């Protein structure tokens with residue numbers, strides 16, 4: 040069968056904030072650029088981001104990038120690489136102002152400057168008091184941002200392939216990345232995209248969990264494709280549970296609600312965060328707040344007939360503030376919880392929200408992996424940015440509003456690196472290997488020929504329940520061990536999924552089956568990496584790693600201050616050092632300390 044080939048300078052997979060920001064850099068430099076996306080660009084999950092994008096503009100409270108860097112390193116529980124964190128925090132103001140100049144409709148202060156609100160873990164003077172650092176467009180920041188970036192790309196003539204699903208990465212005999220296979224969802228036909236550079240910006244994979252704030256399309260495709268092509272995945276044990284998903288529905292209530300003054304209360308009406316985080320209280324970082332909530336629920340102080348959630352109270356805010364700053368949240372509460380937050384508190388529980396790990400990159404957006412003694416050797420032709428990538432700025436726990444910032448900074452940076460690598464002649468169009476499309480065609484033809492197989496929805500549900508039970512907010516030694524066996528069993532079932540409808544045109548059953556392959560890679564990586572990490576750090580908290588003087592909060596820096604690398608083949612684990620050195624000589628590293636808020 041002959042397969043259509045298309046040739047570009049660069050192909051970007053994903054049209055969320057990271058993909059669009061990278062595409063802009065390439066198109067504006069005059070490179071022939073294609074962007075593939077499963078959904079129309081402005082439907083990417085970035086559109087759902089509510090609370091804001093971090094930058095130390097200091098518009099209403101004093102601020103600077105050093106404090107932002109300190110907060111981010113501390114938030115990461117020292118697992119973030121300090122060179123990448125310094126790079127991101129220093130670049131923040133530039134990329135946010137740039138976005139404003141692209142037409143992003145930020146809210147304004149009376150003096151005309153960008154409105155900023157406080158967010159969890161962001162502080163002044165190295166953890167002393169909350170700071171207003173999150174630049175917001177009401178509670179629809181991601182929506183405004185994605186539209187501004189999309190329009191700018193239309194202006195730059197970026198070529199979009201909408202409703203195209205990338206299937207597999209193409210690497211040649213040298214291990215260099217030379218293209219990607221993709222299926223047009225409308226026709227079911229597979230094509231090869233041949234390019235000098237491939238940039239992955241495929242977003243997160245929150246759908247491995249049963250309860251998630253993530254869109255249904257967040258199936259970790261880029262991460263799965265990288266894993267199948269022999270690229271390791273970094274720090275996949277670290278998943279963020281957002282404290283405030285609507286109880287029973289999972290839909291997100293932004294941390295911006297607490298930034299505007301919202302308070303968490305237990306069944307006794309007590310503001311319980313005062314006990315867990317005396318300084319930042321409800322604005323402590325997300326892992327800390329989520330665990331405090333689960334502890335309240337486990338100790339019998341949960342609300343409702345089943346005592347299975349807590350309350351987020353903003354009834355003390357003026358209706359005007361709620362209508363002006365949090366209109367979307369009011370709507371979500373009315374629709375999904377049946378309460379008007381002007382009059383009554385919102386029932387909330389921690390819900391899976393964000394993957395801290397992903398495809399390993401450096402701060403230039405180059406994908407890196409161990410080679411000939413170098414743990415961070417770039418993979419020629421391969422770049423990644425956004426939630427699918429691990430730069431690593433979020434380490435073991437991400438601070439709110441640092442993800443939208445990550446998209447802008449590392450989307451731009453990956454774009455700049457590709458432009459440099461192509462214009463300098465470092466990257467050329469290498470020939471496609473003979474078997475370029477084999478991996479993708481084998482997956483499609485297995486689905487076409489499978490009989491007596493397993494059901495895609497049942498296997499996905501089994502995966503989601505396994506992840507929720509065995510790798511949740513708190514982690515237990517036995518549950519993790521059982522979880523590894525369970526998830527490997529589910530992965531076996533995923534090898535024989537069968538779709539009854541074999542037609543080609545708009546076959547969503549086929550798309551879901553192909554997505555499941557990617558979810559399974561992510562789920563295996565998560566469970567196996569989590570079982571192996573015998574300490575508590577950030578979002579990964581184990582019952583058998585208690586707080587002690589030697590191991591603050593259960594963290595063991597002697598043995599575990601290192602990044603996990605999981606290889607799909609043989610489920611092999613490897614580790615690499617954390618970079619504790621900032622980028623610039625003049626910048627002081629943030630020294631290891633116990634994390635308290």
Ligand SMILES: Cc1cc2nc3c(=O)[nH]c(=O)nc-3n(C[C@H](O)[C@H](O)[C@H](O)COP(=O)(O)OP(=O)(O)OC[C@H]3O[C@@H](n4cnc5c(N)ncnc54)[C@H](O)[C@@H]3O)c2cc1C
Nearest residue numbers: 053054055056057077085088090205242425426440442443
């Ligand atoms: C409800 C919610 C609220 C949030 N609020 C905030 C916030 O206020 N501040 C903040 O900093 N962070 C927030 N986050 C996190 C942040 O929004 C995300 O981490 C970020 O938007 C991810 O952007 P991205 O560009 O990496 O991917 P996405 O925006 O998820 O886009 C992924 C893109 O990849 C494409 N794609 C995926 N697989 C394929 C494939 N196989 N082939 C072709 N295309 C593919 C998709 O079509 C899509 O275009 C929030 C997240 C959620 C879920």
